[in-house]
Amino acid sequence: MLRVEGVDVSYGPIQVLFDVSIEVGEGEIVALLGTNGAGKTTVLRAISGIVGLTSGRISFQDTDITGASPRQIVEAGLIQLPGGRGVFPGMSVRENLEVGGYVYGRDHARRRAAIKAVLEEFPALGDRLDQQAGTLSGGQQQMLSLAKSMVPEPKLLLIDELSLGLAPVIVEQLLGTLRRYVERGVSVVVVEQHVDLALSIAQRAYFMERGSIRFDGPAEELHGRDDLLRAVFLATATDG
């Protein structure tokens, strides 16, 4: 469904991604792991068209999306939840969802229907439609971010650090909702620093270090790779 082939990305003169290749099939959950600064977020930004490639190709559902605009990529059904609370804090929950449906253009009926469907999956948000997003708790904001990204009916979700700063109970809730969408055919790429979390839901994993893919294979195999996991555990341990 998603094919990233030999992608290089540079920020100015500094190359940050080296020959990155990733594949995601239909209905799959794939984890993208690695230490801080490994380039995981850059990979997501490249896929979403926010950052350009210096070489390589990205295709989605057999269509080449290399160089496509962020809007075209969203319209194709490839949606990203950015790291660090991707909500609009000064807007109400309802307005956030409406912005999520921006690509529906003037088709207000379709947008309304999509929002209604999303609210059925996130009843807690339905109780707070007029509340300002900035006043929601961390977990609720992340829930809103997820809900917002489901409004355009994505076929593939890119999630950057779903669990950051959230209590395990809340993360479980979000994962539960995510799993329901996956059962309906949505594919997911999760970028996570929490290795255990990612491996608990992903079938396959990629491990990145300093801009390159060092490992790719079934999630269980990664469990045995102490050499890689040690780097991540150490990194997260020193982060406190």
Next chain:
Amino acid sequence: MPTSVVLQIALIGLAKSGIIAMLAIGVVLIYRTTGVVNLAHWAIGLVGVVTYVLLTGETGVPPLLAAAAGVAVSVLAGALAQRVVFSRIGKGEAVTMILIALGVGAFFAAVAQMLLRGQRGEILVAPFLPGETIDLMGTVISASELITILIAVGSAAVLLPWLKRSRSGRALRAVAQNREAAQLAGIDSARYAELAWMIGSGLAGLALLLLIPHSAGAQGGVLSVVHLVPLGSLLLPAFGAALVGGLISLPAALAGSLIFGLVQELLILAPAPISDERDILAFVAITVLLLLRTERFFASNAELEALRS
């Protein structure tokens, strides 16, 4: 003090508030959407006035058309400033940003001077609004003041609901509040940033066009060297008004423009020394607003971080 005099002063103050409000709205829109403290705002409005002066003076274009052209030129100048300068500089240190904004302002002021081909002294500017005065129950009201107030109110009455309720207004607010999330929702952030600049700059042009050609009443106005200085005399109250809302809240900026316009004008009626020191009081008010860091009341920490980074 006869009520007619108070009313007259109040109307002058309201007209001033209207002009300050239009400038302040532009400052807030631009800051919120692109994080730029636009000290070039005045100069961008000025090139619109200079366009008007040239068109009415040399080519005899009808004043109203020339005024419309002036607004259009301000819009273009703002779009140019955003596209060529501000969109390319990463958000660095605040001081650097301010220096760059001053530089852009100096550039436009220099362009304005060049266009006037070094005419020294004062340039008479023909008005485009009717010069009639209306007698309302003993109070003499000038038509241009009234029209200025109506245009200012009208601009706010159109802009604020558009921002709040329309899809594109919401998109602009989204870009202002979380640029990356907006992009990831399919919103062309660069285009909306430019739109904010264009609206703000158009309002700046309109504001100065309502002011300068009518500053001497029915006879028109005067464009002098004082206006060509980058930090024009209205920039300070405009920023003062915007600072009431922390450069973030539009409704608060509108309230601020009433303070720096109407209230300041009404202070003429206050006993001395307050009335004499009105301008200093304005300065003091601005300093207090800056020290209060009023933006804290209108945006979350996350939003403020995003504006600075």
